[in-house]
Amino acid sequence: MHNSDTSGHAVRWTELVDQLEGRLDTLAQAFTTRVREIPEYGESQVTVLEIQETARETFRRLISGLRNGRIDSRDGLLDFASDLGSKRARAGIPPESLTSAVRLDFSILWAELLEIAHTEDAALLATRVDQVWSVVDEFATRTHTSYLTERVRMAQEESSIQREFIARLFNQSSPSLETSAQVASALGINPESRFALVAASGEPGARLRAATSQFGSGQHTRQRLFLHESGGNTYVFWALPAARTRGPEPRGEAHSPEADSQQLPPGVVNVPCGYVPEVLGLRALPGAARTAESLAALLRPRDTGPLSADSAWARLAQQNLQDAGLDLAAELEEALADCRGGERERLLETVRNYLSTGNITVTSEQLFCHRNTILNRLNRFQELTGIDLAVPAKTARLVVAWA
Template sequence: MTAYRDRRLRDRPLPGDAARWLELLDALDLDELTDRFMARVVRVPGYDPAPIPVSELRRTGRDSFRTLIEGLRAGGFDGPVTVSTEVGVSRARAGIPLEALMTAIRLDFSVLWEVLTRVATQDDAELVIRHTGIVLSTVDEYVSQVQQAYTAELARMRAEEYSVHAGLIASLFEDPDPTGERLSTIATGLGLDVDCPLLVIAATGDDVRALQVIISDHVRAGGTMFAHHLGEVLIAFTQVPEGVGHVSDPVGGGVGHSLGALAGRIAEARVGYVRAEGIGALRRSALTARDLADVIAADETSAMTWRRGWARLAARSLNAAGNPILADVESALGECGPVERERLIEAVQVYLATGSIGASAERLFCHRNTVANRLRRFADLTGVDPMIPAEAARLVVGWA
């Protein structure tokens, strides 16, 4: 217990230490401290080369040491330190990574300690040890304030950027016919090429949350994705990487392979999506993606593309106009018994999906002639021949 008490006393300044401690602090040379700091900081990743003028780096470095010495004189900081805010804000604005900034700031302690122990004599050894805690806590408080200022400024920058981007995107949706100059300005503000293809995604209702998660994960992984609300519909869009062809059904291999993890996530979400050929087509494409998302059935769990959804959109439009698409077909099939009706519809739908009697026969596990007979029977009953494209189109839309 006695040994522990003795050690505690050695770790804390004594009443008689003050005069000599102030003499040691007076002996610290700001130019020497700054020179030592500058020689090391330029080797820190993120500062090589320095992202800010060397003269500015030297000025704030010198101010930091002056502030630290003042804090050591007072036994620590009792409030905000002006230079810490300046350093944190300026480094955030310069785009210096936080890890690099913290490494650079912590050099202050090693430099300060080296010079302090050099100016001290052998007789000052215990006095310096008793002040170690004050040096550490003072530097740590300074580092903490710099980090807080950096983080707060980064949040402000992101909010500013979001606000600017949101305004630019909103103007695209408000103006149905922007000029080429306006499109170029908007594209530049968003960091996009005006003619760069975009992947446009839409989610409605309860599916909005899933799209928000996809956006968040993509951004955290280093990607860029913009978002905009059209009423209760969330629209998201991102640049299509170079070399990617036309966006097709996400369950196919091409797009999922080309767009990687993002396309895979989209394919498994209840969203509508299309490709926009440049930012000038964004508004129109977003409205299409919204409509595709709106025709996803309650029991479906994958994305709806134009390839899969065009027929549903056509059916919805015709039905809304009061034009029943297959009323005559349904009436004609009513003359069949339920078993025959089911088999005829099944044969026609499989044929419409495959375009081949042979492939249809394989899928239905029956002979080619059986499929051909059912198609002929369907045509005779309804007056709509599924083997004639112009007539088959009505069946595709009506059954979408």
């Protein structure tokens, strides 16, 4: 009895599958109507005719799988699924939309089976639901896998093209307007935007590359990061907001490094690197890269974040003077060589404190000394070194010497 029922089910299943095959146009039309309700499909480059033809071919191959009880490689269903996944990736269909579309295959097939089946086929359909799902699921899995593979390939290709254009920009000391426009088009940015740029080498450079990989997609930060590598250095730049987040600085007020740090993307803010906080247009980036590289060379072990010219101008001046054979720190040490006992340390402590406050009274309070004591020490320092702390040009020598 059991064998007879099984045999009868097999014959009836074949009849139902044959009827499904005769309804390919109906299946394809149902799929087309429903998939066009998915917004991304309705607005995509995939035409209605292509959707309908693809659906008809998909159902033809799925039905063949239902007839055989499994997907047969000779039917080409998996190859077809791979090709479909690649096509939808190139058409720009989002992954969630593709998943929604592929899931329709099962519901439409099953609904059509219920339409053509009789009441007495209920037991048969109950035994075949897993088979229908298995065939459709294998097709869906292959389609999705191919889709993701193609998306990765497309991203790599786009990244390669972008790197090529970025290299073209940085390899010119003064890029032309045409080059700037081409690079902007490849990167999808405005060539006249304001940009920020950082540079580093070695381990900090590796951290910049990691930040670009992690935060460059725009999912974690508003800034989209662009990477360039050359001569052992890593450069990362990004577009700044069109409108400043702060008002114009009062005349004579120094630019705030803290304001610059607010514009740094995640993953960059804690990387020791040379930093140019504002670059006007793509054409100025190569020059900014050289500046950032020079600033990176001034980094010291205690630095834990980006170093801009505003915070490192004294170091930069010191380095340039040393390159010219002028060592202000050595000259200062020589001038204080005649100090005895703890006089040198007291003078240096007083002068450093005064430079940081600019106020005799505050300095005396912080050092717990009488105001006249502070004045006497400053006069003694001037006597030994010739540096009058009331003259800014003279004071600048100390700032540079102690950078």
